Amino acid sequence: MKKIHVSTRVNGDEADFVCAPDETLLDALRDRLGLTGAKEGCGTGDCGACSVTLNGRLVCSCLVLAAEAEGAEIGTVEGIADGDKLHVLQQSFLDHAALQCGICTPGILVASKALLEKHPEPTDEEVRYWLAGNLCRCTGYDKIIRAVQDAAQKLRSA
Amino acid sequence: MRYAIPKTAAEAASLLMEEAARVLAGGTDLLVQMKSGVRSPEVIVDIKHLPGLRDISREGGGFRIGAAVSGAEMQEDAELVAAWPGVVEGVNLIGSTQIQGRATMAGNLCNGSPAADGVPAQIAAQAVARIAGPEGERDCPVAEIPTGPGKTSLGRGEFIASILLPARPDRSGDAYLRFIPRTEMDIAVAGAAVNLVLAEDGTVKEARVALGAVAPTAILVEEAGAALVGSKLEEPALAALVRACEAACKPIDDKRGTAEFRTHVAGVLAKRAARIAYDRAGGRA
Numbered sequence: 001m002k003k004i005h006v007s008t009r010v011n012g013d014e015a016d017f018v019c020a021p022d023e024t025l026l027d028a029l030r031d032r033l034g035l036t037g038a039k040e041g042c043g044t045g046d047c048g049a050c051s052v053t054l055n056g057r058l059v060c061s062c063l064v065l066a067a068e069a070e071g072a073e074i075g076t077v078e079g080i081a082d083g084d085k086l087h088v089l090q091q092s093f094l095d096h097a098a099l100q101c102g103i104c105t106p107g108i109l110v111a112s113k114a115l116l117e118k119h120p121e122p123t124d125e126e127v128r129y130w131l132a133g134n135l136c137r138c139t140g141y142d143k144i145i146r147a148v149q150d151a152a153q154k155l156r157s158a
Numbered sequence: 159m160r161y162a163i164p165k166t167a168a169e170a171a172s173l174l175m176e177e178a179a180r181v182l183a184g185g186t187d188l189l190v191q192m193k194s195g196v197r198s199p200e201v202i203v204d205i206k207h208l209p210g211l212r213d214i215s216r217e218g219g220g221f222r223i224g225a226a227v228s229g230a231e232m233q234e235d236a237e238l239v240a241a242w243p244g245v246v247e248g249v250n251l252i253g254s255t256q257i258q259g260r261a262t263m264a265g266n267l268c269n270g271s272p273a274a275d276g277v278p279a280q281i282a283a284q285a286v287a288r289i290a291g292p293e294g295e296r297d298c299p300v301a302e303i304p305t306g307p308g309k310t311s312l313g314r315g316e317f318i319a320s321i322l323l324p325a326r327p328d329r330s331g332d333a334y335l336r337f338i339p340r341t342e343m344d345i346a347v348a349g350a351a352v353n354l355v356l357a358e359d360g361t362v363k364e365a366r367v368a369l370g371a372v373a374p375t376a377i378l379v380e381e382a383g384a385a386l387v388g389s390k391l392e393e394p395a396l397a398a399l400v401r402a403c404e405a406a407c408k409p410i411d412d413k414r415g416t417a418e419f420r421t422h423v424a425g426v427l428a429k430r431a432a433r434i435a436y437d438r439a440g441g442r443a
Binding site: 001002004020021022043044045046048051054056057059060062063064065067068071111114117129130131132133134 | 159160161182185186190192193194202204206228230253254255256257258260342343393
């Protein structure tokens with residue numbers, strides 16, 4: 001298999017890697033670029049643990065070929081905090097104990113950030129539908145919804 | 159395996175003539191099939207960079223939707239949603255927010271699932287696919303694309319470049335409903351799409367009804383549409399619609415629904431979708 005050279009941008013920085021043609025963006029992020037925030041849960045687009053943004057659009061990186069990232073703008077959980085300063089959403093997840101094992105958390109943070117950028121004042125129902133593709137097997141969803149709503153409120157009044 | 163980004167439709171068609179070539183648009187079916195070993199393509203032909211494939215353009219009062227336009231992009235086009243709410247709501251039922259960021263209406267059609275949520279409302283809408291291939295372009299009604307589970311009428315080297323949703327007359331409306339055992343993220347047990355055009359007095363002038371997940375492909379039920387024409391969705395017309403839908407069902411029995419249940423639910427959904435379409439067309443059901 002001929003390897004492919006890919007030039008892309010990740011969290012605003014230029015990034016280059018070489019990948020196999022059937023390699024997923026998730027594998028390239030984790031194994032080529034060392035960005036292990038996005039997790040592989042199911043590998044088939046059901047669980048959302050690998051959520052990233054691709055040209056501003058929320059996607060499962062396990063269902064994107066790494067080669068498709070050529071010339072694209074990718075956002076991962078590593079780009080959410082501002083240096084050592086946590087994003088409001090991250091702090092809110094800590095404050096509300098909206099995680100236990102944490103495997104689903106990076107994906108849920110990326111998905112929630114995409115939600116609040118599009119809908120700054122979502123209803124609980126909108127949050128639940130938006131996050132329906134992010135599965136959490138330990139905390140359950142109530143604390144996550146509360147953390148997202150609290151962050152939304154803080155972002156609106158910021 | 160190779161990954162190719164053709165720049166012209168002719169180049170794409172020529173790549174697709176190769177052995178074990180597959181089209182990549184949103185990839186939400188293809189990558190899952192590759193992972194599970196159902197498909198092992200030798201060439202992946204990424205059609206997203208072909209001219210017009212990512213555009214929703216206005217054409218003759220209707221909408222031409224490029225084969226690489228995602229469900230999320232369709233939802234964000236307010237004029238498209240206003241004209242064809244049923245088509246858009248069908249497409250938007252496919253998967254999660256993440257899937258909507260990538261999945262396409264044309265891909266949902268070409269995947270050939272009998273339960274595809276994006277397909278019945280296209281059939282009810284009389285959507286027409288523009289197919290590109292080795293011989294150039296041809297147009298084909300969406301209703302004639304799926305031929306069985308996982309199968310389409312597309313020839314070797316052919317792919318869908320865009321889908322045209324025609325212009326809407328005044329007083330028209332469509333709707334799509336499906337039944338799933340959960341509230342989100344599931345495969346339709348039965349689905350129904352209804353597309354109506356009303357006369358000035360609110361009488362149904364034209365009606366097309368299509369069902370999903372109750373036959374090897376999504377099906378147009380002409381008798382069901384005919385049952386509504388001339389009515390204002392009074393009870394006898396709705397009862398005739400339900401009978402026609404039930405008569406057209408040839409569903410499978412499986413763990414997600416018995417044949418009897420699917421047949422019954424298809425009729426119920428058609429009736430409810432008809433009421434929504436009628437309301438959207440400006441009638442009062």
